[in-house]
Amino acid sequence: MAAPLELSCWAGGWGLPSVHSESLVVMAYAKFCGAPLKVNVIDNTWRGSRGDVPILTTEDNMVSQPAKILNFLRKQKYNADYELSAKQGADTLAYIALLEEKLLPAVLHTFWVESDNYFTVTKPWFASQIPFPLSLILPGRMSKGALNRILLTRGQPPLYHLREVEAQIYRDAKECLNLLSNRLGTSQFFFGDTPSTLDAYVFGFLAPLYKVRFPKVQLQEHLKQLSNLCRFCDDILSSYFRLSLGDG
């Protein structure tokens, strides 16, 4: 509790504390369990080049990847899942797997692969956050990484071509959104009245999709029709991230 916890992550925009899903997951989780995080957004003075963000630093530790960071926070007694039953804990793992398999490819595609979106929104935004000459290299690398991930995990014969994979991944993503909406129903959070790890993950994946203004918006349009999911994101934003005060 004594050592300060610092989180390096991508900055916010469009009303979000961060536009990067993984950074958002960690930030939301920290807010839910009251972990005092000092947020350092990446800016023109950033010297790291690995693109491993978000990264949590304490006095003697450096942890990357949301799952590992959340684990670390739990070990420090910041546990948002304290009240969950064993089954709910297992459900959490299952739904996170669902998010990563079915929703993530389409989110990655919307941000990093769809050319209109990438060249007019994503690339300029990320490039503006980092110093030259990194700004020339990193966005391209992140885009290739996203494409790679999509093709390797979803593109199998005969779906080697991106266009066919695209149709499938958007279908899967829409189905996943429907499933999430069904599961959430009219509750405030996924497991009752207090937010947990699953809420952090769903928020992290959905909020950028919901708020960032893209030219090509098919998945966004679908999400906007699921009003309970939109309400879920807005509630978390207004309760935990009072953006109007310029809070990180």
Add this chain to the structure above:
Amino acid sequence: IYLVAESKSAEPWPENATLYQQLKGEQILLSDNAASLAVQAFLQMCNLPIKVVCRANAEYMSPSGKVPFIHVGNQVISELGPIVQFVKAKGHSLSDGLGEVQKAEMKAYMELVNNMLLTAELYLQWCDEATVGEITHARYGSPYPWPLNHILAYQKQWEVKRKMKAIGWGKKTLDQLNATYVTPVSTFRPTELDALVFGHLYTILTTQLTNDELSEKVKNYSNLLAFCRRIEQHYFEDRGKGRLS
């Protein structure tokens, strides 16, 4: 992925429906065996007869490159997901009675099983050097003459390693395997989730590998062992099919 003829749902399930997989004794690997068993269990649960045929080139015969695949009438469908949908179009479903939320949970758990068990199996088979050297390489290349056997095995290994790296499984993450998931769906009738879990668990428990970590982990959970035994007895022994080898 499936190739569909125009009149897909009209015909009833034929008696000569066949399931294709690799050669049981010398060739098939842990992950493919698990997938095949899952489909067999699913079809048994639906009461649909299926004949298992082993072919060395089953992987290449499959429309999606994955095993198992089934040949029903004049259609060929591979992988559990599409097979479940195909069977549903013919009027057989195990999960119809579930509510929306339960269906969502079932889908989520199926992803979790794929995410954890299948990935762990693939990792063990293709990225654990001891297992690769002693078992996988030899088995995968067994139907082919030299040097094709080596080339194909290395190519497959490279493919799997690339995929592992893309999803962040580069380093050994077997310790993260959390086998405490509970089967949440209805206890009245088993569903495709149970078929999938059974396929993987049974294969993990009964396959001899150089690295026992995975099967030891599963053995720690008596409820999972009981689950496997129940499914095996009810769907594979009772039907006079004889024990699963």
